[in-house]
Amino acid sequence: MVSFIVVDDSELDRFVTQNFLKRSDESLIINTFHDARDVLELIRENSKQPDPNPAIILLDLQMPFMNGFEFVEEFEKFPAEIKEKYTIIILTILSPDNNPGDIFRIYNFGAVKSIIEKPLTKEKLLTLLSHIKPAN
């Protein structure tokens, strides 16, 4: 069973994302985090188990302490057999200040499958889920 990991420093955004996911499928397992470093820790812990469950990480970019870019860079250091368990979806506000080069760079990492612009809507989420699910 695939689970979801929502990483966002905003409490409201976590609530909204989690709630939208629940509405699409009541049985989804969803874990939320406000600090990306805790997610790295979780991945490290899970990798010790024999066959960890795959997960989809919904990742905000602008966060204090560890932002989304730094998270992806750290994530890329994991061995391939761990990385293949995870799919990263960027969920962020896009603005003219975002360096297009940065977005392009993060999109080039293997684990990053898609970018969704906030605010989240039901349509955006359903489109995303229909794209991801067959792959798992």
Add this chain to the structure above:
Amino acid sequence: MDDEQDNLVGFKASLRFDYQVLTAVTIPQAISCLDNHPEIRVIFCDQRMPVKTGVDFFEEIRISYPLPVRILLTAYTDVEAIIDSINKGNVFRYVKKPWVEAELVSAIEEANKFYLANSMLSVKNAELQEAYKELNKFAYSVSHDIRGPLSGILGAINLAREMDEVEEMKEMMFLMEKSVKKLDAYVLSMHDYYSLQRGELKITKIDFNELIHELKEIYSVNAKINHVAFKIDVNQTETFRNDIAPLRLIFNNLLSNAFKYQDKKSKNKSVEVTIDVQKGVATIYVKDTGIGILGSHVGEIFNLFYRSNSTEVGSGLGLYNVKNALLKLNGQIEVNSVLHQGTTFKVTIPSIG
């Protein structure tokens, strides 16, 4: 600078009442003079000297002493020399020998204006660079701190369309309200930021008892709701003069932080304020029993848009504004913090005027 001592004596004699005049007979002397007196604004140099011409001397010092304005003294009116002096020696003016005092004075005044304009320009340039840097930070912050909460609220509105249960709706409303309050606080601190950048001080007599009474009314509610003991001690017997607006800003930021960063699970929560006015200096302590600041973050908490905490995210403007307000009031701030035990800010502010 002139190789003929007599000329130097004459020069100094006619100008010494209005200007500080230093003289040199040789080039090494002139250079050591420039080294020892970085305040030199105008250099007069004779063109015809035995080792080097005046133009060559100016060319030699062009890179190492770019600021002083150069004036060539010469009786010699060769066109080549004039062209050289401008192109190679970067000469500002010519004064013909023998000089007339009025001409010297007018040359000095013009040169001084040029010098001031030039040095003003480099100061303004540095200020502009600094302002641009802050502007960049603001552009980032506007997208994160204003558009962030807005997109969260929009997302919540989208979600509300799908919701039927009132309880769930209420839970979300509570979070939306928090986001709106955060936005509002952010806009207010932006306002503080700008009013500190501009505006002059309005000095009045400050009664700390009155100021603290005002703050007590604001923060007592918070203290009661969150079970935080709020203790205040003011000791002021002498007159203290200052601007109330930046003082209020300092107290408001330190107090709201002291309440905001309490450890929610702790049983003995307190915020203590003591103010002591002695010999024209107000010493203020704001002490809390909160979560404390990580040692490695202490050095950075006063920086623009720095946030030390990820759960109770602030605007990153509060303490930066405090620091700027203190800069304006010629005050000092020190912080002492122990993780999980609490933080104490010590502020000293002199009475003004």
